[in-house]
Amino acid sequence: MTKRILFLFFMVFFIYSFTMISNDGGNLKTNNTKDVFSVKVDDGTAANIPNHLKKFDYTPMEFEGPKTVGYADIGPEIPVTGLTGFYDYQMNGTNGHYIYRVSATSMHAIYMCSLDSLNVSSSRRTKYAYSTDDGATWTDLGEVPTNFRSGFCSLTAKTDGSAVIGNHYNDASANLSGWVNYDLAMGIGSFTGVQVPSNFIWPLVATLTNGNILTMGTAYRGTAATDTTCYSIFNTTSNTFGPRRTFSNYIPEADQNNSSMSSYGGTNGKAIMLLNPYRETGGNWGLTRIFESHSADNGVTFTDPAVIFNPHVVNGDSVAANQNGACDVILDADGNYYAAFNSNGPSRLFANSKLYIIKQGFNNGEPILVGGGPGTPAPYNIDSMATSMVAQNFIASFDHPCLSLSDDGNYIFVSYSVSFQNDTSQGGFNRANVYYSYAPTSTMVFSAPVRVTTFGWDQKYASINRVTPSSGGNYTLYMTYQKDKDAGSHAVGNNTFVSRSSLVFRKITEAAIIGVNNNQEVVKDYRLNQNYPNPFNPTTSITYNIPERTFVTLKVYDVNGREIMTLVNGIQSAGQQVATFSAADLASGIYFYTIKVNDFTDTKKMVLVK
Numbered sequence: 001m002t003k004r005i006l007f008l009f010f011m012v013f014f015i016y017s018f019t020m021i022s023n024d025g026g027n028l029k030t031n032n033t034k035d036v037f038s039v040k041v042d043d044g045t046a047a048n049i050p051n052h053l054k055k056f057d058y059t060p061m062e063f064e065g066p067k068t069v070g071y072a073d074i075g076p077e078i079p080v081t082g083l084t085g086f087y088d089y090q091m092n093g094t095n096g097h098y099i100y101r102v103s104a105t106s107m108h109a110i111y112m113c114s115l116d117s118l119n120v121s122s123s124r125r126t127k128y129a130y131s132t133d134d135g136a137t138w139t140d141l142g143e144v145p146t147n148f149r150s151g152f153c154s155l156t157a158k159t160d161g162s163a164v165i166g167n168h169y170n171d172a173s174a175n176l177s178g179w180v181n182y183d184l185a186m187g188i189g190s191f192t193g194v195q196v197p198s199n200f201i202w203p204l205v206a207t208l209t210n211g212n213i214l215t216m217g218t219a220y221r222g223t224a225a226t227d228t229t230c231y232s233i234f235n236t237t238s239n240t241f242g243p244r245r246t247f248s249n250y251i252p253e254a255d256q257n258n259s260s261m262s263s264y265g266g267t268n269g270k271a272i273m274l275l276n277p278y279r280e281t282g283g284n285w286g287l288t289r290i291f292e293s294h295s296a297d298n299g300v301t302f303t304d305p306a307v308i309f310n311p312h313v314v315n316g317d318s319v320a321a322n323q324n325g326a327c328d329v330i331l332d333a334d335g336n337y338y339a340a341f342n343s344n345g346p347s348r349l350f351a352n353s354k355l356y357i358i359k360q361g362f363n364n365g366e367p368i369l370v371g372g373g374p375g376t377p378a379p380y381n382i383d384s385m386a387t388s389m390v391a392q393n394f395i396a397s398f399d400h401p402c403l404s405l406s407d408d409g410n411y412i413f414v415s416y417s418v419s420f421q422n423d424t425s426q427g428g429f430n431r432a433n434v435y436y437s438y439a440p441t442s443t444m445v446f447s448a449p450v451r452v453t454t455f456g457w458d459q460k461y462a463s464i465n466r467v468t469p470s471s472g473g474n475y476t477l478y479m480t481y482q483k484d485k486d487a488g489s490h491a492v493g494n495n496t497f498v499s500r501s502s503l504v505f506r507k508i509t510e511a512a513i514i515g516v517n518n519n520q521e522v523v524k525d526y527r528l529n530q531n532y533p534n535p536f537n538p539t540t541s542i543t544y545n546i547p548e549r550t551f552v553t554l555k556v557y558d559v560n561g562r563e564i565m566t567l568v569n570g571i572q573s574a575g576q577q578v579a580t581f582s583a584a585d586l587a588s589g590i591y592f593y594t595i596k597v598n599d600f601t602d603t604k605k606m607v608l609v610k
Contacts, residue, residue, distance in 0.1 A: 075507040082140025083127045083503040085113025086120050089491040090461040093260035093394045095326050096154035098463040099480045102161040107131040111503040112151045126153040126167045130187040135505050141189030144181050154204045159211040161186040166203035178203035178217050180234050197244040208265040208298045211236050216263045233299045248305045266331030271295045274329040284311045287320045315533045319343045330403040336360040340401035353398035371449045377532040379448035379543045386419040390428040393492050404464045413438045417460035429488030431458040434481045438512045443539040445580045458484040477508040528595045528602040535607040538584040548574050557592045583608045
């Protein structure tokens, strides 16, 4: 009798354990190539590991409450209802843009996820959610398409505000292809899919002035991506595509393998496509250049691709586009582009990454530093950034930039993820935090990085709404990002764990401070830092530390001691401060800046070169 009871108890425990395993994520270890050059995921079969190799982790996901960082009021982490699962890899070196805000009563969000932890690849789906209260709550409106394996999604909207989702999945003949899926009306969740011409995949969608959809992607030949970058225009009146066209005929197809790309539709018929061709070697040091092609007639014609960045030395730093990193592009009301990319220099070491932005017609086209790791000049340094990394698919230490312009055109915002410590228990992979930075579009001097997330989780693939609304000088960011319990990406076969990840929404008010900016660092001593960049033309930033709230003056003088400009003259809070000096109306030469705070005085020299 005792043996029979023990046997029954064992069977009950076994059935319970199997049930729990079938419904939750786990810890999966696979082989990792640790190769600097990543391979894009065509069909995601790497995660179909035998179930007996899997371990399972029942640690629940935790979501952070509201907080204040510097002057920014960062709202609570709100998990987007239904947008959760086991596919923890979102992009092949592109930025699909996962949030689209139409108004305070209409906002869309998308996410690629898997429904079954035991069959991560085959259960991959594109999920869509909708909010009518500015992101406070979300309604899960299901899969796009329903009950069908899909992925690598991107988001825009028609002129009526209804969602348009680009993704790829198999057609009726089992051929993998890109699709554009449009909703019946705003927030309905009843989508119709239209197949892109000639089966290109990883489609990025952007709305043009006339309401049509620019669709950009990568050619596909039945079983493999050729990575010839191509595009087509989807007509939202007839719901049909025009012909497929090639981004460039003179960039060799092999050089475009695993390219990073971005697109944007602006005003007055203007549109742009950006390409960082993964294996192109025509630039300085035999490295990759970045290309753009633009249209002024709603995509009827595009210019031949032009080089907007060739690797070179910028302010003493060797800058080269990261071949594994995502890029992004946006247009202002005048049609000027802002292009964001990360750089890892000629060494190709991911841990050396920095983030740069190029503004068309500004600073002679030179890249403008947004942020970097230890050793980067203040206030752009993030000292917690990883100094070593285990390479994984399309991840760099400064990565996944996403651009937004304020609705008044005065500020440019960029969100990004930054890798920090290695997790030795999970294949040595790095977790990441999400940050954002901002700059006046007139000066392009960026703020200190603002950290949005908390250490201890893996948080990346940040996306911000393309337009940042303003009200009375207050700017509000609308952001989503992936939050995961475990480092690495099991979905593409990295040596890490299977775990449940979620798309998180956050609303950030007071996101930009007009004039002088400060970050959240606690400082103990007075200090005046060297301006950056130096030499400069025509703007530079001056950072300084004050350990208490007090009266501060910061003035600029010429070589004859004449006062040129007063940058600060008032009470400031404790912390690291940043002031912007614009010398657009001054002649080249040597200038000095002096700070006076209580009994502390210091002066430094800067050089204007025009």
